[in-house]
Every structure is written in C-alpha cells, then in structure tokens.
Amino acid sequence: MQKIKSCPLKLLIIGLCFFHFQLLHAQSSLRTNSSVETEYNQARDYYQKGQRSLAYPIFKSLYYNSSIKRNSTGLSPNTKAxxxxxxxxxxxxxxxxxxxxxxxxxAEETIDPVRSQMMCFHLGEYYYRRQKFLEAIKFYSKGGFSNLSKEDMATAKFHKGYAYxxxxxxxxxxxxLYxxxxxxxxxxxxxxxxxxxFIALDEKDYEQSLKCFQTVENVPRYKSMVPYYITEVYYFSGDLNKAISYGRSSLSNNGKLFLANDLQLLIGRSYFxxxxxxxxxxxxxxxxxxxxxxxxxDQYKLAYCYYQNKEFQNAVNGFSSIVDSTSRDSVYQNSLYFLASSYLWLGDKKKAQSAYYECAKIMDNVSQKENAFFNYIKLSYSLGENDTALSALNQFNTLFPNSTNSQDAQDLNVILLADNKKYKEAYKMIMDMGTPSSAIQQVYPSIMLGYSLDLINEEKYSAAKDVLVDITNAPYNEKEKQVTYFYLGKVFYSxxxxxxxxMAISAYLNKPVVQGDANIENAYYTLGYDYLNVKDYHNALIFFRKVATNINSSSNELAMDAFRRQGDCYYVTRxxxxxxxxxxxxxxxxxxNIEYCYSQKGQIAKAQGNQEEAITNYQLAEKSMAENKPSSDIQYELATTYMSQGDYAKAVTPLxxxxxxxxxxxxLYANAYLSLGVCQYNLNNYNQxxxxxxxxxxxxxxxxxxKTSNEYLKLVYGNLNRPEAFVKVNKRIGQNISEGAQDTLYYQTxxxxxxxxxxxxxKEAYQKYIDKYPNGSKVLDSKFYIANILFQKNKDTxxxxxxxxxxxxxxxxxxxxxxxxxLAxxxxxxxxxxxxxxxxxxxxxxLTSDLAIKLECIKASIRIQFKLNRWENAYTNANELLNYKDIKPDDKQMAYLIIGKNLENEKKLDEAMSNYNKVVALGNSVFSAEAQYHVAEIFFxxxxxxxxxxxxxxxxxxxxxxxxxEKSYILLGEIYFEKKDYFNANATLKSIVDNSTDATLKKEAQTILDKVVKASPSQETQTNN
Structure with a gap:
C-alpha cells in the first residue's frame, strides 16, 4: 500500500492554527459565557463539515480555557465533555x-462506551500512521468495530489486518484482509x-492467490509488481508451461517490471x-x-546448465563457487560430482580425483557416492597413487559389497596390496575369491610368502606354518620354494x-638361496638352537661353532650370541x-648382554656352593645394567640367593x-611380588x-x-587377625569361600x-569367631582357649x-x-x-581316666571335706586314696586321720585309735598333732x-x-579336773584363757575353768592342799 505524502500546505495551516490558538488563549480570560458558546458552535460546525484543521484550534483553546475548567462560564457538563x-x-x-x-x-476513564471505542479507533489510526503496528493493533483490538461507522469499520479492519x-x-x-x-x-x-x-500463496492456496493477484493486475500501483507474483504462483503450483509463457510475456510487454531479475530466475528454474x-x-x-x-x-542450476551445454570451464567456475561453501548437503554432493566430471572433460585428473573424493564423503545420494568413490579409486591408480587407491578400495569393498564393479575392484585390490606389501589383506582377498584369475595365481606364492613373514613377525607361528606349507604345493612357486623351507624351519623352531x-632347514641347505634373512649362517644358527632345545648339546655346539669359533670386539651380535650359547652348552654339561x-x-x-654372562657366572658359583661368589657376580650383573635398563632376571636371582641364606632384609631391595x-x-612380576611377600612375612612386616x-x-x-600367595595371605591375615579380609580378597578373584570354610578360617586364625x-x-580372634558364628562348630573350643588365656596368662580368674x-x-x-x-x-x-x-x-x-588327675581330685575332695567336717563322705575318699601306691606321707596322714575321725564318730574307738596312731607314726605334722590329740581324747x-x-x-x-x-592343754585341764587336781586344772586352763589368741579356744577353756572354780574347795583349803 502506498503511503500518503504530507502536504506543505497542511503544515502551514497547522502552524497558523497554533498561532491562532495562542492568541485566543491570551484573550480567554476576557471571554463571556455567550462567546464560549459561540466558539464551541463554530468549532463543531467545522468538525461536522470535516474541516478538522479549522475546528481543532478552537476546540483546543476551549479545552485549555481556565474559566471553563473553573465552571465560571456556566457551560453544561455535556458541552464540556x-x-x-x-x-x-x-x-x-x-x-x-x-x-x-x-x-x-x-479511553480508559470515560463511562461512555461509544466514545471510548471511538477514541481507541483514533488512537489506533494515530499509531498506524506512524507504523507503530503493535500499538495500533492494541487499540484497534481494544475499541473493536461495533460502534464505528461503516467507513471507519472498513478502514479499521484493513489497517488492523495490514498491521498484523x-x-x-x-x-x-x-x-x-480476506x-x-x-x-x-x-x-x-x-x-x-x-x-x-501473499497470505494465500504462503498457505499454498494457489487458486485464491492467483485470483487476488489477477484482481490487481491492472491496478496502476501494482501493475509492475504483480507479474512476478503471478508467475511465482504458476511455478509453485507446478504449471511450468504457464509460468514460462506468462513470465516471458510479462518481460516482453510490461517494460520495466518490479523484480524483473527474479522473474528471469523463475523462468530459468521452470525450464530447468x-x-x-x-x-x-x-x-x-x-x-x-x-x-x-x-x-x-540456483548457482547449481546455472553450473549444471553450463555442464549440459558442454561449457565445462564455466561449469567448473560455477560448481567451484558452491563447493567452497560450508554446507554439506545434496547440492554440495552433486556439485562435487559434476565438478569432477567437468575437470575430466578438461583433462585435469588430479583435480577430478580430489573432487570425486570429496563427493564420496557425502551420504545424501548413495548411488552417486558409490560412483564417485569408484571413479576416485580409478583416478588414484591412474595417477600412480597406489597406497591411496588401495586404502580406498578396502573402504569401497566394505561400503559397496554388491557393486557392479566388485570383481574388477577385487583384482585391482589384490595387485595393489601385493605392490604395497600388504600381504595379509591380499591373501585374504584371494582366499575369498574362490577361483582366482590366472594373473592372481601367478602372484599368489609371493603374496603367501610375504604374508607368512608378517605372521612370523607377529609371532603367529602356527598360522605362518600353514601358509608356508601351502606355498610348497602351489603352482608358480619356483622362486619362493627354497626360501620357504628356510622360514618353515624358523617357524617350526618357534x-x-x-x-x-x-628337517626344513636341512632341505634349505641342500640348495640354499640368499634372500632377506634366509642365508646359510642363519640356517646354522637356527639348527644350533634346535639341538639346544632338544638338549642335544653336542650337535648344538657343532652348529653354533659353524657360526662362530671365536669372537672379538668387532664380532656381530649373531656371532656373539652363538658363542654365548656354546658357553651355555658347557654350563649345562657342567x-x-x-x-x-x-x-x-x-x-x-x-x-x-654382559649382565647375562655375570649372571651365568653367578649360577655357576651357586651350583658350586659358593654363595658369596654368586652374590658378587649377580651384583656385577646388576651394576652392568645400571646405565641401561636394569635386568630384572638378574636382580631376581640375587634376591633368591639372599633368601636362600635367610637374609630376607637384603633380598627386599632388588625385589x-x-x-x-x-x-x-x-x-617375573608375579614371582618377584611373591618373593617380596615371603621376605616381608619372615621379617614380620605383615602389612607389606x-x-x-x-x-x-x-x-x-x-x-x-x-595359589602360593593366597596360602601366605591366609597366614598374614591370620597374624593381623583379619580373616574377613582374606575372604574379601578371594571373593574379588571369584573364589567364594563357603560358610563352612570361613568358619574354619576364623577359628584357625x-x-x-x-x-x-x-x-x-x-583372645580377640576367638571372640571374633564366637561373635560371627555363635552356633559354629568351634564355639566351645574358642571359649575354652579364651578361658585359658584369662586364667593362666592374664590371671583374670x-x-x-x-x-x-x-x-x-x-x-x-x-x-x-x-x-x-x-574351675574347681x-x-x-x-x-x-x-x-x-x-x-x-x-x-x-x-570323668577322667588319668590316674594322676583322679588322685588329685581325691586329695582335693578330702581336703574340702576335711574343712567342712564331712567325715562320712571323706571316709570313702580316704580309703580310695590309700589304695594308690606311692602317695605322699601327708596324704596318708590325712586319709588315716579322716578314717579315724569317722570311726570315732561311729564309737569304734579302738579302730579309730589304731588309725590315729598310723597318722602319728608317719611323722610330725598338723595331721599327726591332731591325731595325737584324738588318741588322748579317746583315752579320756x-x-x-x-x-x-x-x-x-x-x-x-x-x-x-x-x-x-592349746587343744591338748584344754584336754589336760579336763583330765586334771576329773582327777580333782583343781590346782593344775585351774592353772592349765587359766594359761589358755590368758594367753591364747584363738577366741574359740579361750571360750572353751573359760567354760571348763568355770566348772573347775565352782567345783574347787575354798582358797584356803586349796592352799593347804
């Protein structure tokens, strides 16, 4: 839509109105009510006639009139509004x-909805004219259309639609807009x-879009623009013929068109x-x-048209500008492909190769990728880039196994692999071919030989052997056969x-051929090792001597090693x-390998029982390696020599x-750590x-x-009282220890x-076992040993x-x-x-069957019964004790004493006295003193x-x-009392009462003394007596 240009006259009128407003405003204070009404009516008359530029200054003057605002003019509220x-x-x-x-x-405050909506409309128009479309839409939407005139409504709808x-x-x-x-x-x-x-075109409603554009096709302001859009509608709707005819017609008839260049593009696209x-x-x-x-x-379309019209340099220029971009899509891939083809037409193979290579990287068009890749391979081969061609062929065969070029690709692949010494891949390809072509059969033996050497270098000797044997049976093998025998010998050795x-080396020596490592000296060297390994030291010496009978400082490594192996033969044969x-x-x-020589000298010294000499040579061997890579084997021999002498501390350092x-x-790593563990264990360094x-x-x-380390671990964890750690380690290596075995482990620890x-x-370990296995088979054993530790070692009864x-x-x-x-x-x-x-x-x-223990129990029981005066129970034990031979005198005394007491209690006084006398006869002791007392007591x-x-x-x-x-004195007191010898009775008993420290005896003596005193005559009579 064309914008309405501002008129200079309009600006002049606005300026004059503004001046007029100022003049009126200056005179406003002088106005009367009638003059205000007159001005208002005049302004409204202008407004209704559509002369708003004349009405506005008057309205504005009245709007700002202070008298009106103070309501001093007497205007009605409606007029003021x-x-x-x-x-x-x-x-x-x-x-x-x-x-x-x-x-x-x-618009916000008025209570009149009509005027509010009208004001919103004018606000929308205000913003619309300033192209502030969001604000315009806001007020159009707020005011709505319902209270607008038809003209304003149409305007509002269009302006709002246009704003959107x-x-x-x-x-x-x-x-x-619709x-x-x-x-x-x-x-x-x-x-x-x-x-x-445009909206219909966006929505692909081509019929409606065409109808709209055709409606304005002859409208002057749109006449130059619409032809492009009508052509575009035809193009997008798929009517290419109409797009071409209408577009071309428009270019011819309309002179200067809007988007004329774009219209040419549309026509070009349609033709394309x-x-x-x-x-x-x-x-x-x-x-x-x-x-x-x-x-x-469009660049691609133009370049492709150049290509189809055989303008290849222009095609190259066009496709090159596309592939220089960063996008990697189908356009990029197609451009690369036809760029490469264009280069080929121009004779530039190198650039064509590069373009095909880049094209083959893109996955959009798989068929094109395949063709580009194969063309790249052929160009690489044509340019003599065999490594590149070979690598690409491998990828090609993997990516396109069913390609129509597969057979040619495979033959080319084999030849390239052979030329590039990639024998493994060539061999595999031939094996996969089934029946190879004649050309492939002729190179097959050399490929197999090369492949076998690769396998030997990779130490895949069994596979190498199979391939070498195949060479001996293959056609066209004349050049490779003798060399094959040599390498068969090496492989069989390995x-x-x-x-x-x-046998194989001997076959080679029958008709030796020198090729690479295959030569007579190496053949003898291998035979020497063959015989050395079957312990035929005589023949081993013969062939090692064929390699070297002596050496000097300029001898090569092969000669030196053969000479060394002669020493080893002598060493083994002592x-x-x-x-x-x-x-x-x-x-x-x-x-x-000088350290080896020192090490062997150490072995000889060791064999001869000279441990110190052995250690010296091992140390020299170790020292000779100090500036290079130390020999772990030598250090290990040194360590084991120290260990054999029991010097574990010195063995630790080399280990x-x-x-x-x-x-x-x-x-060696395992042996070294095992030996190191043994040393630390013997040094009581259990954590190490x-x-x-x-x-x-x-x-x-x-x-x-x-296995050995695990056994040691059991001991180590035992010393550390950590059987659970042993279980955990074994679980980590997949050896789960059963609950029963764990029970045993904890107890054994x-x-x-x-x-x-x-x-x-x-004690701690036994308690750990009890806590973990409260119902374990060794709970009783564990409690016993804990008891012994507490009782016997800790004295914690x-x-x-x-x-x-x-x-x-x-x-x-x-x-x-x-x-x-x-416990007893x-x-x-x-x-x-x-x-x-x-x-x-x-x-x-x-319970016991041990006579010594049984005797001990009898003796202990007698002593306890003796203390408790349980003579009847003690009597049995005493008789049993006397049945034992070689019992001690004091044990016999106690036995006879108990028997005597028991007989005495049974009133068998003579028998009792007989046993008491036996006690006395066995010597002086507490028992004999008591027995003597009891004999005196019986007499009494x-x-x-x-x-x-x-x-x-x-x-x-x-x-x-x-x-x-003191008991005997008390008895004497009683005897004197019975004899009525009151004086001696009194004196004897009084000595006990006065001097004894035993309260019981004092009391007993006092009781009898009281009887004596009571029974005694007067003191005078006693004195006379």
Missing part, C-alpha cells in the same frame, strides 16, 4: 502528539487483495525443471549476472617342533671351566626394584607382606604364584595366634569363670577335664566356694586318765600346730 472529546479526536487526527496522553486517559501482516502475524491478518478483499466497494479493496494474495537446459541457461545466466548474491541451488625344524672361559671372553669383548618396573614379564601377596592374587588369579603365644590377639562354666555346661567335650579342674581350683582357692569346688572335683574324678573318754595325760603331752612334743597344742 464534548469539548474534551472533540479536542482529543481532532488532535489525534491531525497527529498532535500532545493529545496522546489525554486521549489514552479518556507487517509484524508477520499472517494468521491474524488473514480473516481481516473480508476486505471480498468487498469491491471498499476503498481498500485492491490493497486487501494484493496483501491477501523441464530439463530444457539450453533454454534455461540464458535466463539463469542473466539473473546471476546482475544479482550480487545468488542462492546455492612352535617347539625342533626335529621338524631340523664343564664349568669351559663355560667360564666363554663368559669371560664375552665380558672382555664388551658383549651387549622392590623389580616390581616398580612396567616392562617385566607377568611371570599383605600388599605384595594381594598384588599377585588379584593380578594373576589363576597362577601357581597366586585364632588358633595360630594362640600357638604363637600372642595371647591378646588370640573372675572373667574366665563364664567361659569355663560354658564348657562344663556342655559335657561331654574335649576340654571337660581341664575346664572342671581349673578357682572356686577352691580364689572364691572359697567349697561346695562348688567339691562338686567339680567329684565330677572330674568320675575311756577314763584312762593317766594314758590320756601322757598322750596329751605328746601333742606338745610333736609341736607344729599351736591350735592342737
């Missing part, structure tokens, strides 16, 4: 921005059709899509010539088939002097040096030993070293600590009791006798619990007072026991 509305509306219509704020407030169109909201614009486009009487009818034509490249070319070229930035797709190796001569000669001539290296073999053994177990779980006299650790009691409560068991014995002793000696002690000794006596009971007196004095002669001496 009209003045405000007309002022704001005419101000907006005349684009006076000073009215904008009040207009917005009016301009902000890109074509969905919202569509119904508004409505206007169907109203021919609407002033915006053509404009609406024009813009709605009809594959009429000759006619497309001039239109596309004309467009490109005047367009600064041509789209890639496979450990030494006899077969001898010809140590000859071996030492060889090794010393090698050392003298700076043999590269630690070995395990720090990353280049040692797995076997654990680390070493764990490394072997975890890294080499299925080896003999791991504790037992080992116990046997090592590590009492505290053993109180805490040992529950453990011993557990053993006793679970009879029978292997520990019942020890438990009963120790604790009760007897520590706790003075004689009843429990007696019960336990009695129980032990019944029998009223044999003189015998009693005499016997009682015998107690004093025995001595030993103050108790029984």
């Amino acid at each position: 009209n003045i405000r509305y007309y002022t704001l509306e005419t101000g907006l219509s005349l684009d006076d921005s000073t009215m904008l704020k009040d207009a917005k407030e009016f 169109f301009q902000i890109g909201d074509r969905v919202s614009a569509s119904p508004l 409505a206007v486009s169907n109203s021919e009487k609407d002033s915006n009818y053509y404009d609406a059709n024009y813009y709605y034509g 899509e009809k594959s009429d490249f000759e006619k497309a070319l001039p239109f596309l070229r004309n467009y490109a010539d005047v367009t600064p930035s041509v789209q890639r797709e 496979l450990g088939q030494y006899d077969t190796s001898v 010809e140590y002097a000859k071996a030492l001569y060889i090794y010393n000669a090698l050392i003298k001539n700076n043999y590269s 630690q040096a070995i395990v720090k290296r990353s280049y040692i073999s797995d076997s 030993a654990q680390d070493a053994f764990e490394r072997v177990v975890l890294k080499f779980p299925n080896t003999d070293q791991a 504790a037992t080992n600590l116990y046997e090592s006299k590590k009492w505290s650790e053993a 109180s805490n040992s009791i529950p453990y011993y009691q557990y053993i006793v409560d679970h009879l029978p068991n292997n520990y019942q006798e020890d438990a009963l014995y120790n 002793k604790i009760n007897y000696f520590k706790l003075k619990d004689y009843d429990n002690a007696l019960s336990q000794f009695s129980q032990l006596k019944m 009971k029998q009223n044999k007072l003189n015998d009693a007196e005499k016997t009682a004095f015998g107690v004093q002669k025995i001595g030993v026991s103050d108790y029984w001496i």
Whole structure:
C-alpha cells in the first residue's frame, strides 16, 4: 500500500492554527459565557463539515480555557465533555502528539462506551500512521468495530489486518484482509487483495492467490509488481508451461517490471525443471549476472546448465563457487560430482580425483557416492597413487559389497596390496575369491610368502606354518620354494617342533638361496638352537661353532650370541671351566648382554656352593645394567640367593626394584611380588607382606604364584587377625569361600595366634569367631582357649569363670577335664566356694581316666571335706586314696586321720585309735598333732586318765600346730579336773584363757575353768592342799 505524502500546505495551516490558538488563549480570560458558546458552535460546525484543521484550534483553546475548567462560564457538563472529546479526536487526527496522553486517559476513564471505542479507533489510526503496528493493533483490538461507522469499520479492519501482516502475524491478518478483499466497494479493496494474495500463496492456496493477484493486475500501483507474483504462483503450483509463457510475456510487454531479475530466475528454474537446459541457461545466466548474491541451488542450476551445454570451464567456475561453501548437503554432493566430471572433460585428473573424493564423503545420494568413490579409486591408480587407491578400495569393498564393479575392484585390490606389501589383506582377498584369475595365481606364492613373514613377525607361528606349507604345493612357486623351507624351519623352531625344524632347514641347505634373512649362517644358527632345545648339546655346539669359533670386539651380535650359547652348552654339561672361559671372553669383548654372562657366572658359583661368589657376580650383573635398563632376571636371582641364606632384609631391595618396573614379564612380576611377600612375612612386616601377596592374587588369579600367595595371605591375615579380609580378597578373584570354610578360617586364625603365644590377639580372634558364628562348630573350643588365656596368662580368674562354666555346661567335650579342674581350683582357692569346688572335683574324678588327675581330685575332695567336717563322705575318699601306691606321707596322714575321725564318730574307738596312731607314726605334722590329740581324747573318754595325760603331752612334743597344742592343754585341764587336781586344772586352763589368741579356744577353756572354780574347795583349803 502506498503511503500518503504530507502536504506543505497542511503544515502551514497547522502552524497558523497554533498561532491562532495562542492568541485566543491570551484573550480567554476576557471571554463571556455567550462567546464560549459561540466558539464551541463554530468549532463543531467545522468538525461536522470535516474541516478538522479549522475546528481543532478552537476546540483546543476551549479545552485549555481556565474559566471553563473553573465552571465560571456556566457551560453544561455535556458541552464540556464534548469539548474534551472533540479536542482529543481532532488532535489525534491531525497527529498532535500532545493529545496522546489525554486521549489514552479518556479511553480508559470515560463511562461512555461509544466514545471510548471511538477514541481507541483514533488512537489506533494515530499509531498506524506512524507504523507503530503493535500499538495500533492494541487499540484497534481494544475499541473493536461495533460502534464505528461503516467507513471507519472498513478502514479499521484493513489497517488492523495490514498491521498484523507487517509484524508477520499472517494468521491474524488473514480473516481481516480476506473480508476486505471480498468487498469491491471498499476503498481498500485492491490493497486487501494484493496483501491477501501473499497470505494465500504462503498457505499454498494457489487458486485464491492467483485470483487476488489477477484482481490487481491492472491496478496502476501494482501493475509492475504483480507479474512476478503471478508467475511465482504458476511455478509453485507446478504449471511450468504457464509460468514460462506468462513470465516471458510479462518481460516482453510490461517494460520495466518490479523484480524483473527474479522473474528471469523463475523462468530459468521452470525450464530447468523441464530439463530444457539450453533454454534455461540464458535466463539463469542473466539473473546471476546482475544479482550480487545468488542462492546455492540456483548457482547449481546455472553450473549444471553450463555442464549440459558442454561449457565445462564455466561449469567448473560455477560448481567451484558452491563447493567452497560450508554446507554439506545434496547440492554440495552433486556439485562435487559434476565438478569432477567437468575437470575430466578438461583433462585435469588430479583435480577430478580430489573432487570425486570429496563427493564420496557425502551420504545424501548413495548411488552417486558409490560412483564417485569408484571413479576416485580409478583416478588414484591412474595417477600412480597406489597406497591411496588401495586404502580406498578396502573402504569401497566394505561400503559397496554388491557393486557392479566388485570383481574388477577385487583384482585391482589384490595387485595393489601385493605392490604395497600388504600381504595379509591380499591373501585374504584371494582366499575369498574362490577361483582366482590366472594373473592372481601367478602372484599368489609371493603374496603367501610375504604374508607368512608378517605372521612370523607377529609371532603367529602356527598360522605362518600353514601358509608356508601351502606355498610348497602351489603352482608358480619356483622362486619362493627354497626360501620357504628356510622360514618353515624358523617357524617350526618357534612352535617347539625342533626335529621338524631340523628337517626344513636341512632341505634349505641342500640348495640354499640368499634372500632377506634366509642365508646359510642363519640356517646354522637356527639348527644350533634346535639341538639346544632338544638338549642335544653336542650337535648344538657343532652348529653354533659353524657360526662362530671365536669372537672379538668387532664380532656381530649373531656371532656373539652363538658363542654365548656354546658357553651355555658347557654350563649345562657342567664343564664349568669351559663355560667360564666363554663368559669371560664375552665380558672382555664388551658383549651387549654382559649382565647375562655375570649372571651365568653367578649360577655357576651357586651350583658350586659358593654363595658369596654368586652374590658378587649377580651384583656385577646388576651394576652392568645400571646405565641401561636394569635386568630384572638378574636382580631376581640375587634376591633368591639372599633368601636362600635367610637374609630376607637384603633380598627386599632388588625385589622392590623389580616390581616398580612396567616392562617385566607377568611371570617375573608375579614371582618377584611373591618373593617380596615371603621376605616381608619372615621379617614380620605383615602389612607389606599383605600388599605384595594381594598384588599377585588379584593380578594373576589363576597362577601357581597366586595359589602360593593366597596360602601366605591366609597366614598374614591370620597374624593381623583379619580373616574377613582374606575372604574379601578371594571373593574379588571369584573364589567364594563357603560358610563352612570361613568358619574354619576364623577359628584357625585364632588358633595360630594362640600357638604363637600372642595371647591378646588370640583372645580377640576367638571372640571374633564366637561373635560371627555363635552356633559354629568351634564355639566351645574358642571359649575354652579364651578361658585359658584369662586364667593362666592374664590371671583374670573372675572373667574366665563364664567361659569355663560354658564348657562344663556342655559335657561331654574335649576340654571337660581341664575346664572342671581349673574351675574347681578357682572356686577352691580364689572364691572359697567349697561346695562348688567339691562338686567339680567329684565330677572330674568320675570323668577322667588319668590316674594322676583322679588322685588329685581325691586329695582335693578330702581336703574340702576335711574343712567342712564331712567325715562320712571323706571316709570313702580316704580309703580310695590309700589304695594308690606311692602317695605322699601327708596324704596318708590325712586319709588315716579322716578314717579315724569317722570311726570315732561311729564309737569304734579302738579302730579309730589304731588309725590315729598310723597318722602319728608317719611323722610330725598338723595331721599327726591332731591325731595325737584324738588318741588322748579317746583315752579320756575311756577314763584312762593317766594314758590320756601322757598322750596329751605328746601333742606338745610333736609341736607344729599351736591350735592342737592349746587343744591338748584344754584336754589336760579336763583330765586334771576329773582327777580333782583343781590346782593344775585351774592353772592349765587359766594359761589358755590368758594367753591364747584363738577366741574359740579361750571360750572353751573359760567354760571348763568355770566348772573347775565352782567345783574347787575354798582358797584356803586349796592352799593347804
């Protein structure tokens, strides 16, 4: 839509009106009510006639009149409201921005919906004229259309639709513009059709779009623009013929057209899509010539038209500009392909090769990718770039296994692989061919030989053997046959088939051919090793000597090694002097493996029992490697020599040096860590030993070293009291230890600590076992050993009791006798619990078969019963005790004493006296003193007072026991009392009362003394007597 240009006259009128307003405003204070009414009517008359530029200054003057605002003019509220509305509306219509704020407030505040909507319409128009379309849409939407005049409504709809169109909201614009486009009487009818034509085109409603554009086709302001869009509609709708005819007609008839260049592009595109490249070319070229930035797709079309019209240099220029971009799509791929083809037409193979290569990278068109790739391979081969061609062929065969060029590609691939010494791939391709061509058969033996050598270098000897054997049976093998025998010998040697190796090398030596490593010297060298490995040291020496009978400093490595192996033959056959001569000669001539010679000298010294000499040579071997890579094998021999001498501390250093290296073999690594663990274990460094053994177990779980290390780990964790760690390590290597085995492990750990006299650790380990396996098979054993540690080692008798009691409560068991014995002793000696002690000794006596223990129980029981005066029970034990031979005198005394007491209690006084006398006869002791007393007591009971007196004095002669001496004095007091010798009775008893420290005896003596005193005559009579 064309914008309405501002008129200079309009600006002049606005300026004059503004001046007029100022003049009126200056005179406003003088106005009367009638003059205000007159001005208002005049302004309204202008307004109604549409002369808003004349009405606005008057309305504005009235709007700002202070008298009106003070209401001193007497105007009605309605008139005042009209003045405000007309002022704001005419101000907006005349684009006076000073009215904008009040207009917005009016639209919000007025209670008149009609005027509010009208004000919103004028606000929308104000913003529309300033192309502030978002604000315009806001007020159009707020005011709506319902209270607008038909003319304003049509205007509002179109302007709102156009505003939506301009902000890109074509969905919202569509119904508004469509409505206007169907109203021919609407002033915006053509404009609406024009813009709605674009919306219909976007929505692919080509029929509607065409109708809209054709409606304005002859409208002057659109006449130059519409032809392009009508052509575009035909093009997008697929009617290429109409697009071409209408477009060309427009170019011919309309003179200067809007988007004329773009119209040529459309015509060119239409011809291109009809594959009429000759006619497309001039239109596309004309467009490109005047367009600064041509789209890639159109660049491609132009370049392709050049290509089809055989203008290859122009095609190259066009395609090159496309492939220089960063996009990687189908246009890029097609451009590369035809760029390459164009280069080929121009004879530039190198650039064509490069373009085909880049094209083959793109996946958009797989068929084109395949053709480009194969063309690239052929060009690479043609250019002599065999490595490149070979690599590409491998990829091609993988990517396109069913290509029509597969057979040619495979033959070319084999030849290229052979030329590039890629024998493995060539061999595999031939094997996959089934029946190879004659050309391939002729190169097959050389390919197999090359492949076998690759396999040998990769140490794949079994596979190499199979290929070499195939060579001997293949046609066209004349050049390779003898060399094949040589390498067969090498392969059989590497496979450990030494006899077969001898046969193959011998076949080679029958007609030797020198080629690469295949020569007579190497053949002899291999035979020497063959015989060495089958322990035919005689023949080994013969062939090693054929290689080298002697050496000097300029001898090559092969000669040096053959000479060294002669020394090894002498070493194995124990010809140590000859071996030492060889090794010393090698050392003298700076043999590269000098440390080996020192090591062998160490082995010889070791074999001869000279450990110090062996260590010296091992140290020299180690030193000789100091500036290079240290020999771990030598250091290992040094360490094991130290270990054989029991010098574990010195062995640790070389072993630690070995395990720090990353280049040692797995076997040596495992052996070194195993030996290091053994050293640390013997040095009681259990944590370091654990680390070493764990490394072997975890890294080499299925080896003999791991098995040995695991056994050591069990000991290490045992010493550390960590059986659970041993279980965890084994679980990590997939060796789950059963619950039963874990039970045994935990118990054995504790037992080992116990046997090592590590009492505290053993107690903790036994308790750990009990806690983990409360119902385990070794709970009773564990409790017993804990009890022993507490009782015997820690002297903690109180805490040992529950453990011993557990053993006793679970009879029978292997520990019942020890438990009963120790528990009985604790009760007897520590706790003075004689009843429990007696019960336990009695129980032990019944259980044990050991006569010494049984005797001990009898003796202990007698002593307890003796203390408790249980003579009847003690009587049986006493008789049983006397049945034992060689019992001690004091044991016999106690037995006879108990028997005597028991007989005495049974009133068998003579028998009792006989046993008491046996006690006395066995010597002086507490028992004999008591027995002597009881004999005197029996005489007293029998009223044999003189015998009693005499016997009682015998107690004093025995001595030993103050108790029984004082008891005998008390008995003498009673004897004197019976004899009515009150004086001696009184004196004897009074001496006990006055001097005894035993309260019981004093009391007893006092009781009898009281009787004596009571029975005695007067003091005077006693004195006279």
